[in-house]
Amino acid sequence: MPRAILSPLLALAALAACSDPSESVDMFTDSGDGADWPSYGRTYDESHFSPLTEIDHDTIGQLGLEWYADLPPGTAVGSALAVDGTVFITSGLSILRAFDAVTGEVLWVHDPDVAQRAGQELRAAWGARGTAYWQGRIYVGTMDGRLVAVDARTGELAWEAQTTEPGSGLYITGAPRAFDGLVVIGNGGADFAGVRGHVSAYDAETGEQKWKFFTVPGNPADGFENAAMEMAAQTWSGEWWEHGGGGTAWNAITYDPKYRLVYFGTGNGAPWNARIRSPAGGDNLFLCSILALDADTGDYRWHYQVNPAETWDFTATMDIQLATLTIDGEPRDVLMQAPKNGFFYVIDRSTGTLISAEAYTEQTWAERIDLATGRPVERPGARPNGNLLTIWPGSMGGHNWQPMSFSHRTGLVYIPTIELPGTYDDRGIDYGSWRRNAQSVVYDTGFNIGDLDVSAPPEDATFGTLTAWDPVAQEQRWSVPFRAPQNGGLLSTEGGLVFQGQYDGKFVARDDENGEELWSFDAQTGILSQPITYTANGRQFVTVLSGVAGSATILGPLAAEFGWTYRGQHRRVLTFALGGNARLPDSAPQPVEPLAADDFEVNQALADAGAPDFLAYCATCHGSAAISGGAGPDLRASVAVADWPAFYSIVNDGTLLQAGMPGFPDLEERKIRALQHYIRREAEDALDR
Template sequence: MIASKSSRILPWLLATFASTCALAASVVDNALLTREPSGAHWAGYGRTFDEQRFSPLRQVNAGNVKRLGLAWSLELDDVPNVTTVPLEVDGVIYFAAGYSIVHAVDARSGKLLWRYDPEVTKVGGQKLKTAWGSRGLAFWKGRVYAGTQDGRLIAVDARTGKLVWSVMTIAKDDNRYITGAPKVFNGLVVIGHGGADYGPVRGYVTAYDAETGKQRWRFHTVPGNPADGFENKAMEMAAKTWTGEWWKHGGGGTVWNAMTYDPEFNRIYLGTGNGAPWNQKIRSPGGGDNLFLCSIVALDADTGEYAWHYQTNPGETWDYNSAMDMVLATLPIDGQPRKVLLHAPKNGFFYVIDRATGKPISAEKIVKVTWAERIDLSTGRPVENPAARYPNGGARVSPANQGAHSWHPMAFNPRTGLAYIPVRESEDFYSDQGVDTKHWKHPPGMIFSTGLAPGAAPTDGPLMEPSSALLAWNPLTQQQAWRVPTPGEYSGGVLTTAGGLVFQADAGGKLNAYDAERGTRLWAGDLGVGTLSPPITYTVGGRQYVSILAGWMGGSTVYGKRSAAMGWVGREQPRRLLTFVLDGKGALPRPPHHTHPTPIDDPAFVVDAAKAKRGFIAYALNCLTCHGMDAIAGGYAPDLRASPIPLAVEVFDSVVRQGALAQRGMPPFADLGADDLDAIRHYLRQRARHDLQE
């Protein structure tokens, strides 16, 4: 009888327990994303709507952080890059890696719960020519939202990993793609796109119903052809700041990364990108501010109607995106609390902006800046150095186009009052010598092209070697609190906590914990590979965890030479999810392994110098983004100096022009002529022989 009674009760208990767990599941909505004081979850890109990347957790703190150890690791052998921000809700970690593949992982054990593959490599086509990967996703009421590289926005059930809905956000076969994280609020999910460097693209963002996927509103960031009419008064206003026939070049201004929702004003702030092409002499030959390039644009969150804008680079011509994170805070200014927006775009200034009006309160340089002397706060405009616009064909300019601060998110700690920014000191040479600016057209196909002379270099000495640092900056005083040099030319995104800590990964393969007040490094944990992704922290079962996706470089393979110098090169390097906890006893599956590809050569191959010169241009336009500067790879794509494929013309043609490896992420370059392909082969052999002799 006892056994019989137990057999009847046990299913009831299990069902009751399952029902209780379901009822206890956290509802991720405006309330949780506005203020989540427990720190239990990391449910948004910046944890909460303010994008501060600040956690109130203090179980791990400056006094005990040395006890942090690895809890578990999960190897990700089938994704090319992991430069993404994970989320955590109710003990499950969610992230999108590689070609927008969404994963769910148990936060206690590291067990993979489910994986949803949108099969981008089967449908992405020419959009696979970009190497940036997914930078994040969003969570709302039991669903995970992600953009795909081919331009879809997808909603996936967070419990099962099943697709709920999918919508194409771009036009068929255009040059747009998605790598940025969606933004979810008020039952809407908003997504932008990239692509302005790869063709005539006009930027926009689109809001969809989070439940159904139905489009609710769309806002363009630059005006189209005036003859077609304007979508709204904002576009009519913006068109007055352009000249020539800019719409034929697209204009640019894509929102490829940062968006911030402000629940206090019910606004969404868009961080817009550079012009298409970069060179303003081409897209707007008569000058002008070119709104809304390189701007923060504030919109009504429910309708998408324009509220205000602030442009960091009027008439920009250096790829100085304002697509970097925009952090919300309340600061005591002139004795009064002010609701402000903190912004550190590529151009090297740190801005404090009034969120109510969009007016700048202060702006100061955080790295070496030569394109402008200062920001005139009476007008909000930069006081430019005229020579920086390369009026005579070429100019040295700091920062370089990669920026003083790129997509790697900064953090703000309201307890210390400091912003923590991964900064980069750099210099570039901008030149349009030999470029027909009056008749320039973007090359056919999805090819990286800027309206500048590819490969141009100064004749009066080498450019500054780029370097990186973690900078602690006081927004009130606009002064440095401390600065710590970091290895390589990039360092990772930042997390800060109430435990008095700042966490950041670096190119040397370490996850570091710094004292938030003084910048002293208190702990470093091995990741086994150089890493740029930002960490997150959360609690499960009363324990605080720190998780990070580790893997080298992602979309920064343009600088393959410097990546290769760190030794994190090639497909053999790990991509993994690592989680740390106090007194963790785990060990890396394999120790760090630095590799340096060895170029190979065919002694019978006779290099034609003229073909090699032409091949350099063709390589720069078609191959550089994935396979690296000077043909030295620094990421998942193979080093073509060390690959046997270019040695055989038929095999090289089948891969490059016919798409034999499309399912592995190598798209076909059907627009590339056989003569160009042959020229690239001569360039690669020339590079290989040069590097073998060094």
Template sequence: MGRTLRFTAAAAITALAAAALQSAATPRPQASKDAARLADASGGDDWAAFGRTFGEQHYSPLADINDRNVSQLGLAWSLDLPFGNSVTAPLAVDGTLYFARGYSVVQAVDAATGRELWTYDPKAPEAAGHKLRQGWGSRGIAYWNGKIYTGAHDGRLIAIDAKTGKPVWSTMTVDKDDVRFISGPPRVFDGKVIIGHGGADVGSIRGYVSTYDAETGKLLWRFHTVPGNPADGFENKAMEMAAKTWAGEWWKYGGGGTVWNAMTYDAGTDTILIGVGNGAPWNRKVRSLDQGDNLFLSSIVALDARTGAYKWHYQTNPGETWDYNAAMDMELADLTIGGARRQVLMTAPKNGFFYVIDRTNGKLISAEPFVKVTWASKIDLATGRPVENPASRYPKGTTFTMWPGPVGAHTWLPMAFSPKAGLVYIPAIEMATSYNDDGITQPTWKRTPGSAVDGAANPNFVVKDAGPLNATSALIAWNPVTQKQAWKVPTPGFWNGGIMASAGNLVFQGQIDGAFNAYEAGSGKRLWSFAAQAPVTAPPITYRAGGRQYVTVLTGMGTSGAAFGPLIERYGIDYRTQARRVLTFAIGGKGVLPKAEKAVITASDDPTYKADKASADAGIEIYGRRCAVCHGVYAIAAGIAPDLRQSPVPTDAEAFNAVVRGGALVPNGMPRFEELTDAEMLHLRQYIRSEAAALRTRK
């Protein structure tokens, strides 16, 4: 009897285990539906991920709106948004539109009408502490099994019920008091959600990605992108291998390698591909004794999606030293190259080369420059390595002018690939920067305090005939098979909007001057334009709701380019008055936006101001370290934060102290700098007031 009971119990346990395995192997109906809608071959009624599908092509197979009727496209509805970042990529699922604004404030509206359904505010600025000193808000969100996923600036990954807007779970993905923060969109795959972080520009941190159970928020696996202190042991063989490519005591500098943006899922091989960022600090001479490739900086790394185990990598910039990275979107496609069908990954990172890589093994297929490049003459196809210009590493105190500069030939704003046209559409930037590291040595260098950007190098953006005021941008159509430009359309200013392509033979892109355009995919001919009355840099999407195809895009500045106010001053983009909106278009739409006046930046009245050059000069350095990244060079703002020349706050010492040291405007995204001394506050305030006085004189 006892033996029978024991046998029965064992059999029951075996049966339960088998059932559990069967359950795990058979996706739930809803999960299967989500996986189907995220497949690259899905129908297109929904836009359920940052790039629409797992392959991140930013392409829709919908063609109800096409090159023959796009001239009839009109505004179906619009929704005004409050202050804050508004360049997120929206999602559209089952007739509901979801988007993030500000600091990961997620909102849901009816996709056909714009009727507001719910809003969830994670109160990220209040929770962020010093993390608030970098970054400007969310770039995107994710959807899976009835939940919206958002990464909050303070480092939380949050799951929200898509029907009610109520939080389901929340988990902290970083240390509470480090400088890591989240601005990029999470990605979902096979019941999991993955997130990275930023912060390597300002702190001694070690990058990683974390993958969680999408239903519970339980951590499943974590992969570090650079090795830590060998004395602590290595997490895996990949880190042991990577450590051989570093020198000195790199771990004391953190190493960097944050995955702050690009992640792509290859469902066919169950592989997650991550785009790894720059070194911490930028300068390899400081970080790694000027030695080694420093894996996995500036690399595309393929990981087993179930376990996080390393599969392969391809490094775009061995020994990265210029804030180049491989963090721009990576798009999957099947292309016929040399008569053979190849499964490829395509990416156009900061360094100016367009790469086509075999996504099954990481082998380089081709790479050619799509903009002006001076740091390397070519990419050697035999080795996969760049043939560098030796001067580009600014040896022995020399200065080198680099094309492209650290802003990059392509930023986070995504490109798009049209399988129908066979072309990739790149929002390209051409701007140079000169580099040297005069006065910086490895043994004595220390990070600038206050969470300021400090790469242990001296980049100069104001390069004669090549710097910001001469910077250009363009929408480039690129043939990934021939590695040649198909067509090019110049775009205004240096900043460029995200791209969306469709089977309607169309390419959509917004511009910094407020135009939202549709181009013929094969020729680049502009077929339609809408005056949005505000910068349009966010990635557009298209979807169906109630059987009708719509195109949606957000307007307003946010998340990047804040320091470069002088470059876009002529467009009159004001933080206080710019129109932040959700715009949705349909064939036959008759909506009209209210007339907007062009913003004019005027300096605030300051009757007690007296010039003090010595004090203002002392304030320039403080401003450059702590303020320029948001409020702009020379206090000329780019619309992401207020232009301090017209603010009344610096004219009053008490109000200035309450905001800067006291944190009175933290909920608005203004960080607190409690460490500034009375003397530093005096000089900082004097510098800002001097720039306002100069503006009054010019006017």
């Protein structure tokens, strides 16, 4: 069965509109006119900045909805691309859609059939965050580790490459990057399985693998792939390879045409707990690091480790932006990153030398970052080491995958920050005998899992900001507080505007100098994706996706507070232009109503036993404390839960697999029974409140 659904007339129109493959690479650089948004961050420098000025301070009042398109259930958090008047998006399980930018008409849909193929990797749930474009093709990664290339005009499959070993627990959520005939992709998985991260590059034309670089060393007995792995192995102890090591590069990839380097950021260890992974200490290269590779060969050039001996899930996978900044009177080619650990880093990108680092958000783990050594000076007690530890930021980081934007107009970086502490429970863990449940992809960090549980967030508290940061002075210029910790990625423009979707359901344009709200639109659902702007038919458009996902910790209670549910939220492509006057149908948020199940009697001992398994197996999608954040239905309201045969077959056999609900054949019947009692207890507790 052909997977591309294509309307013939529209396809012809698209054919005429698409340029020939010899098109200039200017569209990826700042010498372009900004008409297209052909890459995740628009240009190679990943600045998420546009030179377009039709929409500016004077005209913003006329900005209105031009068209919208409803999207089916699944995550709708990715960033769109726009090339030659066609908008490309990915949502759900890497389903690709192309729209006519002017009319909003669907040109084609391509479904890579991920649910059927993903197996256990489906359990991580995050879906795809973006695509890449190169010479008439669109590229996307999948949860089952494929890199998929389709024809941008027709949606027909050009090639697909398996970039990971199926069943290894590695999955792809990040956007690929394409340049010079190569497509580069990383992967994720270190929270769920004993994985070893890597980045690989493929021929954009044929799908043939060109190079592959592991981010952590394997078993020395097998020999090292290269000198970088041999060097890295010196910084590990024990039998780390038995645990995988981790270091997955699940988000940031930046191509630098000037130095012909590819930079990418690596994540946490597998497991998080450093004492298990590397019992006699060591920095554990290249965890939580920024790496520079030769773009042509994938050979190691330099690295900068953000957190030596990472143990808090502080990843350096946040977006990496390139700029030339005047520092002490000298122009410096730098890269900038606001990784999870709360510090903003400015690094000389030709050498990897740290230039400056200051805290952009609340942090309690470090005194400072030492500029002479490039290493953090950790505060006493910053590591769990056998205790129950709370520090700022937590594992969600001070900033996560939603990209920041560097404005070429103001010289400021606009960061969507998160203000949440993290708790790490290291009490009573036997570091030597700890083993991951080898058969399963299951959330397991090497700390006790109870720390993931949540209580209701205090009423007046705010948990995130939009912060304008001066990367030269390394200080905040202004900041706007938000109720929710996660909000959308940023777009800044030469028109003096900063666009952002907020978790509260507003899509907002602000003054880039002071953060003042100049315009807003009620999107009827929270927004996590990043807006883009481009021109079509001579007009400037702005496109963003609405939709929320992510259910762990306080995201569940906050989604419930706003009324964003799995089935009730409006996942949409929203496109705006001056004079746009389309309207969304009326809609009110629908709070979750936990279900009363009178003939179901909760067994407290079973419910207690089910609690940790719910956090490990189900909370990613259904929410900590079973309060969903919108990535899956709220099970406290599910009829199926109280009905044992239905519940058992959904959970064990995976009868709802096609709808994105993975099966758990590895969970024994008594464990599924315990999960049932746990969920019902949470439902009854909510009814009693």
